[in-house]
Amino acid sequence: MNYWLIKSEPSSYSWSDLVRDGKTVWDGVRNYGARNHIRSMKLGELCLYYHSNEGREIVGVAKVIREAFPDPTASDPQWLAVEVAPEFALENPVTLKTLKSIPFFGQMDLIRLSRLSVGKVRAEEYKKIIQMGGKKKTQP
DNA sequence: GCCAACGTTGGC
DNA sequence: GCCAACGTTGGC
Numbered sequence: 368m369n370y371w372l373i374k375s376e377p378s379s380y381s382w383s384d385l386v387r388d389g390k391t392v393w394d395g396v397r398n399y400g401a402r403n404h405i406r407s408m409k410l411g412e413l414c415l416y417y418h419s420n421e422g423r424e425i426v427g428v429a430k431v432i433r434e435a436f437p438d439p440t441a442s443d444p445q446w447l448a449v450e451v452a453p454e455f456a457l458e459n460p461v462t463l464k465t466l467k468s469i470p471f472f473g474q475m476d477l478i479r480l481s482r483l484s485v486g487k488v489r490a491e492e493y494k495k496i497i498q499m500g501g502k503k504k505t506q507p
Numbered sequence: 508g509c510c511a512a513c514g515t516t517g518g519c
Numbered sequence: 520g521c522c523a524a525c526g527t528t529g530g531c
Contacts, residue, residue: 376529398514419529463530482513482528 370493371404371414372477372486373429373451382416382426386453390432394440394448401485405447406435414451415488415496417477424460425496427503429453457500471495 373393375381385391396402408414408431416427433450440448466472472495473479476486488496 374529423530480513481511481530484528 368490369407369409369412370488370490371408371412372417372425372475372488373414374417374419374477374484374486376420377418377422378420381418382453382456385416385427385429385451386456390450390452392439392448392450394438396438396448396484397441397446398482398484400480400483402445402447404485404487405449408434408449410434413454413493415493416453418460422460422462423464424462425457425500426460427453427456428497456503457497458503459500461496461500465499466496 380391393405396405410431410433412431414429414431415425416429417423417425429451430453431449432452435447435449437444438446438448463477466475467478472492475488475492476483480486
């Protein structure tokens, strides 16, 4: 079981958009590192959902409901997409600032490679973030 | 709005 | 194959 972190600017597609839609195709990734991560995503694996630029915080967790397939928005079939659905929201979003202030999280892709749109998350990191944020029971 | 980090492109 | 120029992303 792997854990991931997927980034989106709320102005283009926010967590609440995902909740409203029930699921979405995670497309538009045009970076080799991120693409490799998408390729390793397995059905049922969980992704921290991070809002970049506005908010700069992890707001919820999404689940992979379809494994990698050619990105329908790309003309080149090498680019891949997955499909994700909302799993649960966080009671208290965990901000980038908080993560940066705790040395434990210093190894995260999110911190080290700030431009990577799909990053890997260690199980311990995932657990701690959920602990800190708290599962929201009424969502989605 | 600025700038650092990083990826991509193109000239040589 | 190197490297400068340029574009994009994302934090601040």
